[in-house]
Structure formats: structure tokens, C-alpha cells
Amino acid sequence: MGHRWLLCLLSFQVLSVPVQLDDIHGDDALLIQSLTLKLLRSTDDPYKPLNPSVHLGLRLSREHNLEKEAQYLQKLREVFQPTLGSSTHSDQEEPSTGLLALYILALRASCEDFNTHPNRRLISQLKHLLHEEKQHIGLKGFPISNFYQYSLGVLSLCLTQKVIDHHVIEKLVHAQEEDKFSHNQHTSVDTEAVAGLAFLCLQHSNLYPAFLMEKLRNATIAVKEKLVQNQTPGEPDILGNIYSTSLALQFLWALEPNDNEAERSKFISILLNGVKKEHFKNPMPISQLLPVLHHKNYLDIAKLNCKDEQETPSLDWVPGSRGSKVNVLEDDEIFVWLSVKVGTGSSMEYSKLLYVRSGSSLLDVLRTAQKDKSQDFTFETKVTLSGKMLTAVKGIEASGTERTYWQLIKAPDTPLLEGIEDYIPKKNEHIILRLAKW
Ligand code: B12
Numbered sequence: 417m418g419h420r421w422l423l424c425l426l427s428f429q430v431l432s433v434p435v436q437l438d439d440i441h442g443d444d445a446l447l448i449q450s451l452t453l454k455l456l457r458s459t460d461d462p463y464k465p466l467n468p469s470v471h472l473g474l475r476l477s478r479e480h481n482l483e484k485e486a487q488y489l490q491k492l493r494e495v496f497q498p499t500l501g502s503s504t505h506s507d508q509e510e511p512s513t514g515l516l517a518l519y520i521l522a523l524r525a526s527c528e529d530f531n532t533h534p535n536r537r538l539i540s541q542l543k544h545l546l547h548e549e550k551q552h553i554g555l556k557g558f559p560i561s562n563f564y565q566y567s568l569g570v571l572s573l574c575l576t577q578k579v580i581d582h583h584v585i586e587k588l589v590h591a592q593e594e595d596k597f598s599h600n601q602h603t604s605v606d607t608e609a610v611a612g613l614a615f616l617c618l619q620h621s622n623l624y625p626a627f628l629m630e631k632l633r634n635a636t637i638a639v640k641e642k643l644v645q646n647q648t649p650g651e652p653d654i655l656g657n658i659y660s661t662s663l664a665l666q667f668l669w670a671l672e673p674n675d676n677e678a679e680r681s682k683f684i685s686i687l688l689n690g691v692k693k694e695h696f697k698n699p700m701p702i703s704q705l706l707p708v709l710h711h712k713n714y715l716d717i718a719k720l721n722c723k724d725e726q727e728t729p730s731l732d733w734v735p736g737s738r739g740s741k742v743n744v745l746e747d748d749e750i751f752v753w754l755s756v757k758v759g760t761g762s763s764m765e766y767s768k769l770l771y772v773r774s775g776s777s778l779l780d781v782l783r784t785a786q787k788d789k790s791q792d793f794t795f796e797t798k799v800t801l802s803g804k805m806l807t808a809v810k811g812i813e814a815s816g817t818e819r820t821y822w823q824l825i826k827a828p829d830t831p832l833l834e835g836i837e838d839y840i841p842k843k844n845e846h847i848i849l850r851l852a853k854w
Contacts, residue, residue: 444684447691448709451702452479452731458699459488466495467801468515468522473703475525475720476712479728489526492519497534513545514565515801517572521714527722530576539578542569546580550587558819563588563597564604567611574617575718582628585618589635597642599854605646605656609663612639613714616670620715640671653686657833658695661687662705666713684709697838700802750774752781753846755827756793756809764848765810766793778824778847779804779836803837809849823852 455473458464471492474485496511496519511519520538528535546569549559559566570588573580588611591597597607615636619629643664648654655664665683669675687705696702707713749771756766768791770784785793796808806822807814814821824832824839827846832839841847 444688447688448706449479449728449730451691451696451706451709452477452728455699455702455706456481456484456731459484459491464699465799465801466492467699467703468492468496468518469703469801470699471522472518472525472714472717473699473706475522476707476710476714476716478710478712479731480725481731482725482727484731485526489522492522497538499534512565513542513549513559513561513569516542516545517565517568518801520572520576521568521717524572524576525717525720527720530578539573539576542573543578543581545569546573546584550581550584553587553591558596562607563591564607564610566591567607567614571610571614571617571714574614574621575714577621577718579623580618582624585624585628586631588614589631592635592638600852603642603646603656605643605660606663608639608642608646609660609667610714612636612643612667613670615639616667617715617718636671639667643668653683658687658690659701659704659833662701662708665708666704669708669711670713670715680711695833698803698834748774750841750843752841753827753844754781754785754793755846755848757848757850758812766791768793772841774843775840777837778832778839778841781841781847782806782836797836803835806836806849809851812851814851819854820851821854823850824848825850 452474455470458467458470471485471488474480474488496516516538520542523535523538524530530536530539546566549561549566549569552558552560553566566588570580570585592608592611592615595603597604597611612635615632618624619632619636624632643655646656646664648657653661655661661683665687669680687708690696691705696705707716750773751769751771753767753769755764755768757763758765768785768788770781770788772781772784776784779797782793782795785791786795792810794808794810795806796813797804798807799805806824809822824836825848826832827848832847
């Protein structure tokens with residue numbers, strides 16, 4: 417099945433014409449616009465972390481509210497380059513490789529000049545972080561952050577036309593060859609896709625010697641094969657899962673820009689169906705999806721010239737109208753079974769039937785469990801670009817050095833595709849929080 421799809425993709429390449437946004441009409445166009453509005457509104461939400469990926473999503477859209485975009489870039493600047501802005505956060509934590517890479521991409525997408533002193537410093541900082549990540553891979557076999565962020569780092573330097581240390585590039589190529597982009601023996605399609613975009617960008621840059629170009633070409637082909645192998649059985653238009661499909665398509669369409677129109681429309685319909693089913697509530701996955709719906713990918717950042725951009729009148733900001741959907745809590749109560757599992761055996765550290773209002777999020781379920789004093793349940797979270805991540809349960813913390821995390825599972829063994837803030841458990845569902853390795 418996988419290879420048939422691949423052949424199909426290749427065979428139509430010559431005949432095809434890319435679909436333009438103008439080809440998307442009516443309800444679909446409105447649906448895409450509603451996503452843009454969600455992103456714009458998230459930029460004004462004081463409860464959401466400042467997210468350079470949101471800025472990227474907005475910049476790679478064909479529809480703009482330029483004033484809002486400029487305001488958000490300014491907010492990002494104040495946090496990532498505090499000495500430039502009014503506020504000074506000297507005690508601020510250093511950004512991770514991925515976060516810094518996304519910020520640099522956000523600046524590039526707004527046509528920032530990278531020859532200024534502050535921006536050159538950002539580039540040196542990213543080069544330094546990548547160097548440390550590379551050393552860590554040499555010692556431990558994996559980066560300090562993860563290969564997704566390492567790939568974003570390489571992509572970001574490449575798109576700002578900086579020459580990258582050959583060893584940094586080779587480490588990423590080897591990791592792809594050695595199948596290191598997996599968590600728990602499952603390929604991370606998102607990581608393959610972002611690494612693939614980085615490989616493509618490096619090839620287009622023509623800054624590297626022939627032996628490296630050859631490796632990059634092979635790595636690009638290998639990424640494509642990996643994505644095809646990860647088509648969901650029975651749903652060949654989903655690559656990995658609905659969320660990773662956005663990034664996978666960014667890569668595939670960057671690789672084959674003249675891909676056939678019918679193929680593209682099919683993928684777009686699948687993604688829009690996911691939007692209709694409310695799978696895209698969170699600004700982070702929306703920011704990765706929006707460029708795809710506008711037939712753009714991260715490599716297009718380098719082509720943006722920020723001139724002659726038209727305002728889209730229907731994206732005018734309406735103050736006070738909150739976009740993010742607050743869960744509609746219904747009056748009836750449902751019960752959800754919550755368990756905690758630490759070891760490999762079948763025993764559970766905690767198991768409890770909890771009554772919550774229908775429409776509650778998993779986070780609400782955890783809060784209910786914590787309030788209930790009949791059994792000891794506590795939990796902790798940290799704020800990330802994807803929302804609140806569960807970091808500790810019953811005093812047991814996930815560990816960066818041991819590479820453990822609290823996996824969210826729908827019993828018996830289906831990992832959830834959403835986090836604790838977004839997932840809405842159904843009546844009688846059994847959710848397991850399992851300390852797992854990644
Ligand atoms: C690496 C990764 C992980 C690693 C993170 C560990 C680490 N130190 O790197 C591990 C394996 C632990 C992980 C776990 C999970 N992940 Co994950 N992860 C990613 C990946 C590939 C990259 C994240 C990243 O580095 N981003 C870039 C940096 C700059 O952003 P950041 O906010 O600073 O990054 C942190 C957060 O992203 C956080 N994180 C990672 N995954 C998730 C998921 C959620 C819901 C939250 C709130 C936070 C979070 O870990 C990062 C490092 O600290 C993304 C892919 C993507 N497209 O974004 C998927 C992705 C974000 N993960 C996803 C999911 C579903 C999960 C889980 C909920 C799976 C599960 N059933 O348990 C859990 C989180 C559970 C919890 N405890 O709350 C989905 C989210 C989809 C959505 N609806 O938004 C993604 C998009 C993958 C996918 N295509 O399905 N993940």
C-alpha cells in the first residue's frame with residue numbers, strides 16, 4: 417500500500433499544477449480562516465505561553481492581520497531579546513535549542529536583518545547550543561533536548577543562510593540512518609519531517625562539499641521512505657497521526673513542489689475533516705497545520721519579502737471575544753476511571769472511579785482526584801508551547817536524565833493524541849497515567 421502511494425505521488429509529478437488558495441472555496445475557506453482567527457486570538461491570551469511557532473504559522477498564511485502580527489513579534493522580542501525591549505529579565509532561563517530556533521525562524525519570517533549585532537548574537541547562541549547538543553549525542557547517543565529540536569536548530573541556521581559546522585549536520589544524518597528519531601520504538605514522524613526539511617534546505621543552499629551533499633540527498637530519500645512506511649493502516653492519507661501529517665506534508669510538498677492537485681486536495685480534505693472534528697484546538701498544532709492549508713512549508717520562510725502583503729479585512733481584531741474554546745461543561749455527571757502505573761507488572765499504584773461533569777478535560781479529572789482525600793493523589797505540570805505537560809504524579813517526577821515521562825493512555829493501551837488540557841474523557845473511560853521511557 418505504502419509504495420503504491422509513493423509511486424502515485426511520483427508519477428503525477430510532471431503533469432501537475434499546484435492548487436492555489438483561490439481554489440479553496442466556501443466552507444473550507446471559512447474553516448481555514450477560523451483557524452487563523454484562533455491563532456490571532458491566542459496571541460492576546462495572557463494564559464498562553466508566548467509561542468514563536470504561532471507567529472510562524474501566521475506569517476506563512478496567505479491571510480494577514482499585519483498589526484496583530486507586528487504586536488506579537490514585539491512581545492516575543494521582549495521575552496527572547498529582553499535588552500532590546502523595555503523589560504529586563506536578567507534572571508530568565510536560557511531558551512532550549514528548539515525554542516531559540518523557532519524564535520529565529522519567526523524573526524526571519526518577518527524579514528528581520530540578521531546582520532545587526534543583537535541578531536548575530538542570537539545566531540551564535542544557537543550555534544553554541546547545537547554544538548553542545550552534538551557533544552551530548554557523541555557521549556550519550558541522544559541530544560540534550562531531542563532530535564526534533566536539533567533539526568529545528570539546523571533548519572533555522574540554514575534558512576538564515578548561515579554556514580553550519582559539517583559535524584553538526586553529519587550527526588543529524590547519522591541519527592536518521594540509525595533510526596534514532598523514535599520514541600518508545602515508534603518513529604516520530606514529526607521529527608523525520610523536520611529533519612527532512614532541514615536536509616532539503618541544506619541541499620538547496622549549495623554551501624557544502626560534494627560528499628556532504630550526497631549524504632544529504634540519501635538522507636532526504638530515507639526520510640521520504642520512513643514517512644510512507646508510517647502511513648496509518650486503513651488510513652493512507654494520515655502520516656503517523658493527524659498532527660504529524662501537517663509536518664509530513666510540509667516536507668513532502670517541499671520535496672515535490674509540483675505534486676498533483678488531486679493528491680493535495682485529498683490530504684487537505686483529511687486535515688480539514690480533522691478541524692471539523694475539533695482535533696485542532698491547541699495553537700501549537702494549528703501553527704504547524706496552517707501553512708499546509710495555504711500550500712506553504714517552512715522552506716518558504718526564506719522566500720518571504722514582507723512587501724505588498726494584503727490585510728484580510730475579515731481578520732480584524734474584535735476585542736474581548738475570546739477564541740480559545742472553553743470546555744462546555746454539561747450538567748450531567750459521568751464517571752471516569754483513573755489509574756497510575758509505575759512498574760512493568762500489572763499492578764496499579766492508584767485506581768479510582770471519579771465523578772466529573774460531562775465535558776471536563778483530563779486536567780479537570782486530575783484536579784478532582786487531587787481534591788479527593790480518600791486516596792492520596794497529587795500531580796504537577798509544566799507549561800510548554802503545547803500546553804500543560806504532566807511532569808509528576810504521586811510525587812514521582814518524570815526524569816530528563818533517565819528519559820522517562822508520564823504517558824497518557826486510554827485503557828487498555830492506546831496512547832492519547834492530546835495532552836491533559838485538551839483531552840476530554842468520555843463516559844466510563846479508563847485513563848492510565850504510566851511512567852514510561854522514551
Ligand atoms: C519530543 C516530543 C515528546 C517527548 C518530550 C520529551 C523531551 N524532553 O523532549 C516525549 C516522548 C516525552 C513526549 C510526550 C508526549 N507527547 Co510529544 N512530542 C514531542 C515532539 C516530537 C517534539 C516536542 C518539542 O521538542 N517541541 C519544540 C519545543 C521548542 O517546544 P517546547 O514546548 O519547549 O517542547 C516541549 C513540549 O513540546 C513537551 N511536550 C512534548 N510532547 C508534548 C505533548 C503535550 C500534549 C504537551 C502539553 C507537551 C509536550 O516536551 C518538549 C520538551 O520539553 C512533538 C512534535 C511536534 N510536532 O510538536 C510531539 C507532540 C507535541 N507530542 C504529542 C503527544 C500527544 C504527547 C503525549 C501526550 C503522548 C502520550 N499519550 O502520553 C506525551 C505528553 C504527556 C504528558 N506527560 O503530558 C503530540 C501532541 C498533539 C497535540 N494534540 O497537540 C505531538 C505533536 C506528536 C504527535 N504528532 O502526536 N513528546
